[in-house]
Amino acid sequence: MERNFFLGRYLIWVTLLLGQLHGYKSCVEEERNALLEVKKYIISITREEVSDYINVLPTWTYDTKSDCCRWEGVKCNRTSRRVTGIAFGTLYLKENSLLNLSLLHPFQDVRSLNLSKNEDYDTTLFSGMFDDVLGYKSLGRLRSLEILDLSLNAFNNSIFPFLNAATSLTTLSLRRNFMDGPFPAKRYKSLRRSRNLEILDLSRNSLNNSIFHFLNAVTSLKTLFLRSNNMNGLFPVEELKDLTNLELLDLGENKFNGSIPIRVLPGMRKLKALDLSSNEFYASNGMQGICQMTNIQELDLSRNKLVGPFPSCLFGLTRIQVLDLSSNQLTGKVPPALGSLGYLKYLSLLDNNFEGVFSLGSLANLSELRFFQLSSKSKSLQVESEGSWKAKFQLRVFELPSCNLVTKA
Structure with missing residues (x-):
């Protein structure tokens, strides 16, 4: 879901933000010098046409009176004064620039x-890695590393052997890189050593279903984003069966099709948020599998090809907070059991083929409801509002386009 309510996604970005806050004391001299070596390297791979008017990492200065824990993008531990977080920000690198991991080895904390x-900037960052000391084991030298954001770079599948050594990672983002399929899982070891990895973002690449063979050993995963790749076929129930700790799964904007599975393996019953939007699923009466996920709080099935009446088994999801069935082909009446x-x-039923009469009074007791959308392409849906009922909710968004609104005294 590309909205604020899809809270799981922002776990990555909030955590990364916390990792960039400034400390209070200057870092140790060894690490100060190491930061300046990193800057020197970044300058060497900066595009020549911009180097004359763009100051690379301007707060990273040779002034010995400058507190390097207050340099932009640097965070230090308040007690030990060692660097605990580094962020480069916007850079303008030469094409095919490589990340030299050995320059980061001094930062043990x-x-x-x-x-x-x-x-917001049309820039290219790193397209690969090199290391002349430890090769693929290089990232493993950073034994305290928990959060790694490599998103919006130009890495391809060759990045994975480096990541296999990073056993301390809890959060990894490779969003919007150049990874694609078929994914040669036999060539690269899986992330089975990443026993701490809980959040993984591989969205907006070009991966196909072969990535599941690579991921199925990462049983510690709680949050998995595979949005906007080249995946297709039936819902990958079997491929996900070993990811028994998943709480958030985003498979939106792919090409999955067919009926949503009528059964769900026990390992998926911990899911709290599921996004299957912008696929090609159909047959709303075959959603018994989803309805077995009794912990679901957020469900997005928008922009699919669901046909038939509103899936009544969804009323068994008593903990659900976000439900989006917009832009499908649902027919019949909007059930008052909502x-x-x-x-x-959050409830969106926009752009379906509902008919008959729906009373807004049936929603009166939904005290948490803040967002409501309802419309019908058939233009034969009548929405009825009775003057005698009092709503407990305080709506912030209320949309009834293409509906016939009738008010009763």
Whole structure:
């Protein structure tokens, strides 16, 4: 879901932000010199046409009176004065620039590395890695590293052997790189050594279904983003069966099709958020599998090809807070039983083929409801509002386009 309510996604970015806050004391001299070596290297791979008017890492200065813990993008531990977080920010690197991991080895206490680029700038960052000391084991030298953001770079599948050594990682983002499929899982070891990895973002690449064979050993995963890749076929139930700790799964904007599975393996019953939007699923009466996920709080099935009546088994999801069934082909009446989903905050039923009469009064007891959308392409849906009922909710968004609104005294 590309909205604020899809809270799981922002776990990555909030954590990374915390990793960039400034400390209070100057870092140790060894690490200060190491930061200046990093800057020197970045200058050497900066595009010549911009180096004359862009000051690379301007706060990283040779002035010995400058507190390097207050340099932009640097965070230090308040007690030990060692660097715990590094973020480069927007850079303008030469094409095919490589990340020299050995320059980061002095930072033994670093917990977060943000090497992503700024989405607002047309720049290219790193396209690969090199290391003349330890090769693929190089990232493993950073034994305290927990958060690694390599998003919006130009890495391809060859990045994975380096990552296999980073056993301390809890959060890894490779969003919007150049990874694609078929993915040669036999060539690269899986991330089975990453027993601490909980958040993984591989969205907006060109990966296909072969990536699942690589991921199925990462049983510690709680949050997995595979949005906007080249995946297709049926819902990958079997491929996900070993990821028994998953709480958030985003498979939106792919090409999955067919009926949503009628059964769900026990390992998926911990899911709290599931995004299957912008695929080609159909047959709303075959969603018994999803309805077995009794812990679901956020469900996005928008922009699919769901046909038939509103799936009544969804009323068993008593904890659901976000439900989006917009832009499908649902028919029949909008069920008044929606009012029984007492935790609903967000409900979108836009752009379907509903008919008949729906009373807004049936939602009166949804005290948490803040966002409501309803419309029908058939233009034969009548929305009825009775003057005698009092709503407990305080809506911030209320949209009824293409509906016939009738008010009763």
